[in-house]
Amino acid sequence: MYLHGTSRINDQGHLEIGGCDVTDLARNFGTPLYIVDEALVRQRAREYVEAFRETGLKFQVAYASKAFCVMAMCRVAEEEGMSLDVVSDGELYTALQAGFPAERIHFHGNNKTPEEIEMALQANIGCFVVDNFVELHLLNAIAAEHGKTVNVLLRVTPGVEAHTHDYISTGQQDSKFGFDISNGTAFRAVEEALKQPQLKLLGVHSHIGSQIFEVEGFRMAVEKVAAFSIEIRAKLDKTFSVINLGGGFGIRYVEGDSPLPVGTYVKAITEAIIASFTSADYPLPEIWVEPGRSIVGDAGTTLYTIGTSKDIPGVRKYIAVDGGMTDNPRPALYESKYEAVLANRANDAAKEIVSVAGKCCESGDMLIWDLNLPPVETGDLLAVFCTGAYNYAMASNYNRIRRPAVVFVKDGQADLVVARESFENIVGNDVIPERLRKQAVAK
Incomplete structure (x- = not known):
């Protein structure tokens, strides 16, 4: 056992x-x-924060709240020095109700509604991870209405397929998420983002999948993202200050699962970042990651x-x-x-x-x-x-x-x-139209 x-x-x-x-x-x-x-949750969070701190590089470890989002968990994440990523107005509301600092919240999602964007802008969250051209223009327009400039990352698909279940693989070319690097869409997205007056482009985000037990996929993703960043600097004179490598770090569910120590993942990512960017005389970007499953x-x-x-x-x-x-x-x-x-x-x-x-x-x-x-x-x-x-x-x-x-x-x-x-919760949103209400039986 x-x-x-x-x-x-x-x-x-x-x-x-x-x-x-x-x-x-x-x-x-x-x-x-x-x-x-709770002690194990805090231990896992500290493993990430301490592993990155030991590298001496700038970083943010954002808890991926989609894994488990309740107010108490948001409180623990804040106390452990984590940022927070959310993917809906419900997750955002939970975080705000828990008192999580809005400037440390990152908003993900491939179909953010205007109402969600409004809510996030009003809360002054730290960053939007933009997933497509529709969102790019919508976010700029709504930010203009509010007189705000917002930080953004562009989600890109690096063409790296993690060895995991098809439903939780996201970094391959055929994915509902992000701008594809290989076909030029990501380059056009950067061009377009730089034209939007209300958007401050910090860098790019990639996520290759979930429940990953090896580091090679992360190394390959770093190499692809670094090459893309270098191309952007050369052709558009834009230097990224943030590279977000997402999450996907595996855990042990059953015998045979062999997750690596957190420090091994962090070491592989940071070494790949240093090697890929310093060889091109590119300023080392701040590294963001988003563990969720491996925290809770x-x-x-x-x-x-x-x-x-x-x-x-x-x-x-x-x-x-x-x-x-x-x-x-x-x-x-x-x-x-x-x-x-x-x-x-x-x-x-x-x-x-x-x-x-x-x-x-x-x-x-x-x-x-x-x-x-x-x-x-x-x-x-x-x-x-x-x-x-x-x-x-x-x-x-x-x-x-x-x-x-x-x-x-x-x-x-x-x-x-x-x-x-409660049973009251179950029927709490039910509404019976008047025409279906039980009529009193006349005596």
Whole structure:
């Protein structure tokens, strides 16, 4: 059994995270329950900040809030010296409500609406990452209406394909994101950006994918972006002050996953930056990165209560939990793999292979296939590891199932940071037209 961060098995044979027995957490907060190991989140953030600080280069480490965006997480990111990237008005609103400094917020997205741009301008955020020509002109026009000049990066696709799932690869030429370098679109975008009086072009942004376990893709991206930057300086007399290499740093979900230490990624990126730019006598740019999954992914655990089971002799045994694809859609989307443990009987010998089904009315609502567990009983607690990224963030109300609560645990203290949805929340936005209202029956 591989345990992350502060997780351990205590003397009662129970899983403990952040000094909190998860059986107590289940009793106090109910299940399903997202449990976040706050100490591990802070450790991951510090690994990035300290690794870059040791290089002596200018940098920003921006937490990619799409991985897990709640106000408490925004507070932790700020306290750990991170910037923040957002991709919607909802994420921006969350950050602002949490008191995150607007000047350290970067706004991403391939289809920012005029309303989102207005909101971000009014908040005086630090930078827009511009994704296409429509946005380029729209942002300039709205900024002009407000009498503001805004910092921008242009998102470019360097033509580097990360070895990851097709749905989370973004740096290749055929992508919905960014301006392509190889076909000249990115060059035209720089030309156009330099003509916009309200836009201050800082540099470029690239992101090659997610859940990456090697550094070669990052090195290649740096080389492509550096060559592009040098071309821009030579032909347009524009020197970039910022190069953003995005995120995508992998984590361990299951045995066989081999993420590199944070320092290895940072060393590869910074060495490639130094080599590529100094050889051209180009001023070293400030380096920005955007880790998300690698900050919160392995710090999250989802706790379920096991309900029913179904044994098909010679085929498979299913056990069902009180959550599923509503709180973790990743297995259905990406065939993502997870490890899990019986949290209330963690020392019992594993004797049977089971498959973990969710409670949604979908055959595809499977969380884990072929999991080795002790004989399971109704009421046991199942803890699924590494659910901190893109689980709460992608949760839904399919089948009108309520989203789980979220707790931060640290030093034996458990703090509720997101309350479990109520039935009132579920119908809170519903409106029944007058013509459909139940009429009183005349007596």
